[in-house]
Amino acid sequence: MSLKILVAVKRVVDYNVKVRPLADGSGVDIANAKMSINPFCEIAVEEAVRLKEKGVASEVIAVSIGPKQSQEQIRTALALGADRGILVETDDALQPLAIAKCLKALVEKESPDLVIMGKQSIDGDNNQTGQMLGALTSMGQGTFASEVDVNDGKVKVTREVDGGLQTVELNLPAIVTTDLRLNEPRYASLPNIMKAKKKPLDTTTPADLGVDSAASVQTLKVELPAERSAGVMVADVAELVDKLKNEAKVI
Amino acid sequence: MSILVIAEHDNASLKPATLNVLAAAQAIGGDIDVLVAGADCAGAAEAAAAAAGVAKVIKADNAAYAHQLAENVALLIAEVGKGYSHILAPATTNGKNIMPRAAALLDTQAISDIIAVESADTFKRPIYAGNVIATIQSSDSIKVITVRTTAFDGVAAEGGSASVESIDTATDAGISTFVGEELAKSDRPELTAASIVISGGRGMQNGENFEMLYKVADKLGAAVGASRAAVDAGYVPNDLQVGQTGKIVAPDLYVAVGISGAIQHLAGMKDSKVIVAINKDEEAPIFQVADYGLVADLFTAVPELEQAL
Numbered sequence: 001m002s003l004k005i006l007v008a009v010k011r012v013v014d015y016n017v018k019v020r021p022l023a024d025g026s027g028v029d030i031a032n033a034k035m036s037i038n039p040f041c042e043i044a045v046e047e048a049v050r051l052k053e054k055g056v057a058s059e060v061i062a063v064s065i066g067p068k069q070s071q072e073q074i075r076t077a078l079a080l081g082a083d084r085g086i087l088v089e090t091d092d093a094l095q096p097l098a099i100a101k102c103l104k105a106l107v108e109k110e111s112p113d114l115v116i117m118g119k120q121s122i123d124g125d126n127n128q129t130g131q132m133l134g135a136l137t138s139m140g141q142g143t144f145a146s147e148v149d150v151n152d153g154k155v156k157v158t159r160e161v162d163g164g165l166q167t168v169e170l171n172l173p174a175i176v177t178t179d180l181r182l183n184e185p186r187y188a189s190l191p192n193i194m195k196a197k198k199k200p201l202d203t204t205t206p207a208d209l210g211v212d213s214a215a216s217v218q219t220l221k222v223e224l225p226a227e228r229s230a231g232v233m234v235a236d237v238a239e240l241v242d243k244l245k246n247e248a249k250v251i
Numbered sequence: 252m253s254i255l256v257i258a259e260h261d262n263a264s265l266k267p268a269t270l271n272v273l274a275a276a277q278a279i280g281g282d283i284d285v286l287v288a289g290a291d292c293a294g295a296a297e298a299a300a301a302a303a304g305v306a307k308v309i310k311a312d313n314a315a316y317a318h319q320l321a322e323n324v325a326l327l328i329a330e331v332g333k334g335y336s337h338i339l340a341p342a343t344t345n346g347k348n349i350m351p352r353a354a355a356l357l358d359t360q361a362i363s364d365i366i367a368v369e370s371a372d373t374f375k376r377p378i379y380a381g382n383v384i385a386t387i388q389s390s391d392s393i394k395v396i397t398v399r400t401t402a403f404d405g406v407a408a409e410g411g412s413a414s415v416e417s418i419d420t421a422t423d424a425g426i427s428t429f430v431g432e433e434l435a436k437s438d439r440p441e442l443t444a445a446s447i448v449i450s451g452g453r454g455m456q457n458g459e460n461f462e463m464l465y466k467v468a469d470k471l472g473a474a475v476g477a478s479r480a481a482v483d484a485g486y487v488p489n490d491l492q493v494g495q496t497g498k499i500v501a502p503d504l505y506v507a508v509g510i511s512g513a514i515q516h517l518a519g520m521k522d523s524k525v526i527v528a529i530n531k532d533e534e535a536p537i538f539q540v541a542d543y544g545l546v547a548d549l550f551t552a553v554p555e556l557e558q559a560l
């Protein structure tokens with residue numbers, strides 16, 4: 001088997017950065033924040049590259065939708081082993097439905113057998129795009145994957161669900177969204193980072209793909225969550241139990 | 252306004268998460284119907300009919316919905332949901348799996364994980380791991396929403412007397428099949444519904460040491476949770492993970508043992524009423540959200556705690 005795999009990677013504020021609202025509450029202050037590839041997308045790239053290394057896949061294409069700088073995240077994917085990249089360049093903050101429509105247009109162009117995405121972007125915390133792409137392309141979806149097994153024109157996906165684990169089987173082409181336990185992404189080696197600079201990277205736009213970027217959901221305000229009032233340190237277990245019983249009255 | 256609530260259930264009974272979603276639906280206001288999609292799901296449909304404030308239960312009882320396959324259930328929701336102004340489901344793994352797919356079929360932008368209803372079109376939701384709260388407004392004619400269950404007190408499970416209408420719509424997309432599941436079995440309360448949760452992190456060192464937490468949990472009637480690090484290391488199964496990308500809990504008492512307090516973990520528990528942290532490192536960020544902090548070696552403190560209860 002030699003599958004063509006499309007991987008979607010998003011440029012997001014690094015997971016170590018604690019963001020704050022802008023002074024006027026109109027958005028989040030990310031002006032000088034460190035940007036990275038969304039961790040779940042990194043897991044998606046790793047999974048695709050492993051499938052290629054196992055001989056299951058023959059080509060891995062990394063796609064990102066966002067500003068010009070999203071090239072950096074595509075190059076990261078290329079350094080991890082993806083073969084070529086596509087940037088859908090836009091300065092608009094597209095919502096998951098519009099992102100899914102861009103990806104649908106690329107799916108129609110590239111006809112991948114498998115699309116691997118993250119389960120969630122850690123900025124918007126949407127957890128939507130893979131499922132939406134599934135609906136738009138009539139592909140099956142294996143979300144929150146902790147194990148992926150491609151065989152005989154089908155993919156078996158073990159999913160992390162609230163009650164434990166669930167396994168489903170999907171006809172190819174299909175969509176997989178990654179959960180944390182799917183794999184541990186490798187670090188890109190320096191030679192591979194150098195090689196990635198020479199790999200092909202095409203650029204297109206939402207308009208070229210026929211996608212309207214208009215957003216039906218507007219952000220009216222962004223604010224800090226309610227602060228918790230300061231707590232106290234207790235000296236020992238006896239004091240802790242006393243406080244929980246007599247002060248907080250929770251046990 | 253007319254609201255369709257997608258029931259979370261196991262065919263035989265209704266999951267409490269549905270009652271929280273009904274509360275969010277009441278906050279929006281309007282007639283509330285409940286869709287129960289399943290196989291042999293009469294028990295769940297009857298339970299939904301008994302819940303407070305439900306006008307009508309729509310039961311779609313078909314083998315295609317037995318395991319809540321998103322490919323099939325989303326088609327049904329898009330079909331049944333067409334006439335409603337809002338479609339709501341809990342932000343459980345099942346709701347998150349199905350609702351965006353249904354939303355895309357309806358060509359609307361889904362809204363994930365709301366924590367407050369400001370008006371029929373305006374909602375609050377956490378973003379960036381709960382570092383900030385966004386107030387958002389939707390202009391879509393059908394609003395497809397998942398609800399953070401811990402943010403809404405559930406409506407009464409009894410007292411309602413809605414009618415149950417069966418529909419024979421069978422939407423089998425034919426592209427996915429259920430293979431199997433491994434569900435965790437536990438006599439302890441369900442993590443997201445428990446009034447006390449005790450969680451362990453990397454500091455627990457291995458799975459056997461979680462036995463100490465189980466003993467405390469059993470004395471308190473508590474559920475046991477974990478940090479991502481403890482799940483990744485294989486100490487405990489994935490369904491115990493609390494956090495931004497795991498389960499959201501908001502019990503009366505949350506006890507964090509050997510957990511440093513990364514923002515991704517805090518995202519899942521910082522709305523707990525009372526937080527206790529036990530950690531040997533007095534600089535650990537978990538102490539910044541703790542009501543009661545104890546700097547101690549967990550291997551002495553936890554057995555002492557069990558003795559003291």
Ligand SMILES: Cc1cc2nc3c(=O)[nH]c(=O)nc-3n(C[C@H](O)[C@H](O)[C@H](O)COP(=O)(O)OP(=O)(O)OC[C@H]3O[C@@H](n4cnc5c(N)ncnc54)[C@H](O)[C@@H]3O)c2cc1C
Binds near residue numbers: 493
């Ligand atoms: C995309 C993404 C998503 C994530 N999602 C989640 C999530 O949903 N939930 C989550 O929890 N994390 C999540 N994380 C991981 C998170 O960033 C932290 O790495 C994780 O929470 C750390 O777990 P920990 O506190 O158990 O481990 P550590 O940070 O290693 O902390 C262990 C703590 O134990 C203490 N300790 C050690 N020994 C003892 C002892 N004998 N007695 C007392 N204390 C002791 C130490 O002082 C330390 O504070 C996510 C990360 C990413 C990148």
Ligand SMILES: Nc1ncnc2c1ncn2[C@@H]1O[C@H](COP(=O)(O)O)[C@@H](O)[C@H]1O
Binds near residue numbers: 010011125128
């Ligand atoms: N702008 C984007 N560019 C590329 N992929 C994206 C983008 N937004 C979302 N995705 C993909 O969709 C997944 C889920 O994102 P979300 O639905 O926003 O939580 C991400 O992990 C990516 O794989």
